[in-house]
Amino acid sequence: MAKRYAVVGVGSRSTMYTKALANDYRQHAVLVGLCDNNSARLELARRSLPADHPEVPLFSDADFGAMLRQTKPDALIVVSKDVTHSGYIIAGLEAGLEVITEKPLTTDEHQCVKILETLGRCKGSSLRVTFNYRYSPPRSQIRRMLQMDRCIGDITSLDFNWWLDTRHGADYFRRWHRNRVNSGSLLVHKATHHFDLVNWWIGSHPVEVFAQGRRAYYTPQTADEVLGLSGRSDRCHTCKVHDKCPFFLDLAANENLKTMYLDCEHADGYLRDRCIFSDQIDIWDTMSLSVRYASGALMSYSLNAYLPIEGYSIAFNGNRGRLEHKACENTYVSGDGSVPGELARSNVSTTLIPAFEKPRSVEIEHSAGGHGGGDALLLDDIFLPEQSADPLGRRASQLDGAYSILVGIAAYRSIDAGRPIRVDELVRPELLA
Numbered sequence: 221m222a223k224r225y226a227v228v229g230v231g232s233r234s235t236m237y238t239k240a241l242a243n244d245y246r247q248h249a250v251l252v253g254l255c256d257n258n259s260a261r262l263e264l265a266r267r268s269l270p271a272d273h274p275e276v277p278l279f280s281d282a283d284f285g286a287m288l289r290q291t292k293p294d295a296l297i298v299v300s301k302d303v304t305h306s307g308y309i310i311a312g313l314e315a316g317l318e319v320i321t322e323k324p325l326t327t328d329e330h331q332c333v334k335i336l337e338t339l340g341r342c343k344g345s346s347l348r349v350t351f352n353y354r355y356s357p358p359r360s361q362i363r364r365m366l367q368m369d370r371c372i373g374d375i376t377s378l379d380f381n382w383w384l385d386t387r388h389g390a391d392y393f394r395r396w397h398r399n400r401v402n403s404g405s406l407l408v409h410k411a412t413h414h415f416d417l418v419n420w421w422i423g424s425h426p427v428e429v430f431a432q433g434r435r436a437y438y439t440p441q442t443a444d445e446v447l448g449l450s451g452r453s454d455r456c457h458t459c460k461v462h463d464k465c466p467f468f469l470d471l472a473a474n475e476n477l478k479t480m481y482l483d484c485e486h487a488d489g490y491l492r493d494r495c496i497f498s499d500q501i502d503i504w505d506t507m508s509l510s511v512r513y514a515s516g517a518l519m520s521y522s523l524n525a526y527l528p529i530e531g532y533s534i535a536f537n538g539n540r541g542r543l544e545h546k547a548c549e550n551t552y553v554s555g556d557g558s559v560p561g562e563l564a565r566s567n568v569s570t571t572l573i574p575a576f577e578k579p580r581s582v583e584i585e586h587s588a589g590g591h592g593g594g595d596a597l598l599l600d601d602i603f604l605p606e607q608s609a610d611p612l613g614r615r616a617s618q619l620d621g622a623y624s625i626l627v628g629i630a631a632y633r634s635i636d637a638g639r640p641i642r643v644d645e646l647v648r649p650e651l652l653a
């Protein structure tokens with residue numbers, strides 16, 4: 221019998237799940253309810269389903285409980301704004317559901333503790349976090365080389381630099397992500413992907429984090445003094461100096477952005493194109509971390525969000541050599557209709573340098589599609605009824621979700637406090653066992 225899915229959150233990312241449910245996986249899965257705080261976007265989500273799809277009931281955020289009672293789902297997909305995840309995850313677990321949540325698990329340690337405590341109480345329910353990067357073939361390949369082949373022996377340290385460019389990186393400063401209360405800052409919202417990859421690649425978990433951060437570029441000073449944008453508005457749509465601004469986002473000119481955001485503003489007042497130079501932004505665009513892992517490995521990590529390049533570089537040092545891996549991703553604006561985070565094979569490189577030997581270039585395992593080919597494989601793993609073998613451990617549990625955000629949360633607590641923060645100061649160790 222087809223499994224029944226309810227979905228909370230009908231924004232840009234949600235379309236991947238609703239399209240999958242209504243089309244490719246229709247034989248095995250049925251979409252039974254949609255919930256969001258924006259009634260216009262809910263109507264759009266319903267209109268976007270195939271013409272022959274059965275009518276799907278819509279529920280406001282206040283009626284989330286009614287959705288669970290009336291539609292009786294087996295599973296809940298949480299794909300709403302980050303700060304809202306925990307309330308829906310907890311309600312879903314308490315209703316005995318299989319809960320599938322988008323990253324990040326949540327945005328602060330208090331909500332993380334509540335989720336882990338709920339899981340301890342609600343034995344019949346389950347939680348997984350959809351870390352699509354794990355499924356991307358070149359990233360899976362790194363896991364196999366480090367953990368299965370042990371190509372560099374024990375990993376002692378890592379240098380990891382993530383680059384967001386002036387197109388994709390800037391976009392976080394226009395949207396709800398620009399305030400820490402919504403997203404936990406980019407250290408949680410974005411870097412949860414990166415910290416999850418590291419935890420998984422090195423097979424360990426974080427113990428202590430020291431961080432520094434600043435907003436160096438997306439500031440009123442850059443607009444006034446570097447770009448000469450005085451007289452700007454608080455959003456692109458009404459901005460008088462938009463013709464001079466290299467960051468101008470024209471919501472009206474892109475059909476996807478227009479229908480999903482501009483045409484839905486009247487329902488909740490949310491503006492998708494706020495000025496990236498606003499003094500109301502309170503997240504960092506320049507971040508630097510030092511992280512110690514339970515295995516003893518040490519990581520230097522940086523995240524910069526205003527670069528002329530999009531992608532990352534990571535180097536693992538071990539007692540039998542070094543592995544270097546670099547990827548340049550296609551850049552995009554979320555929800556504009558382009559494929560997010562696609563990778564061209566020629567833009568990925570992995571080099572193994574065994575101790576006392578010459579460097580060897582590694583043939584890249586590759587796949588097209590969203591997030592380095594990870595999205596399609598992730599959907600198969602979620603929606604196909606037969607659970608395939610998972611030798612690489614790509615299915616992420618609540619602990620994986622927790623450990624990935626705890627690096628970012630410890631980092632922002634460290635920036636606040638000006639001292640290193642231990643993960644066990646944030647969450648009781650028994651909850652992470």
Ligand SMILES: NC(=O)c1ccc[n+]([C@@H]2O[C@H](COP(=O)([O-])OP(=O)(O)OC[C@H]3O[C@@H](n4cnc5c(N)ncnc54)[C@H](O)[C@@H]3O)[C@@H](O)[C@H]2O)c1
Pocket residue numbers: 228229230231232233234255256257258261281299300301302304322323324350352409554555591
């Ligand atoms: N894994 C990935 O690669 C990936 C990519 C993009 C987004 N995401 C995640 O997907 C989620 C949604 O992001 P998005 O890009 O679609 O953002 P979005 O702004 O397009 O959509 C967010 C949706 O949440 C809704 N919402 C806000 N408050 C709500 C509430 N209280 N109750 C119910 N709904 C509420 C909004 O109305 C909107 O429809 C986020 O958690 C994000 O981190 C993951």
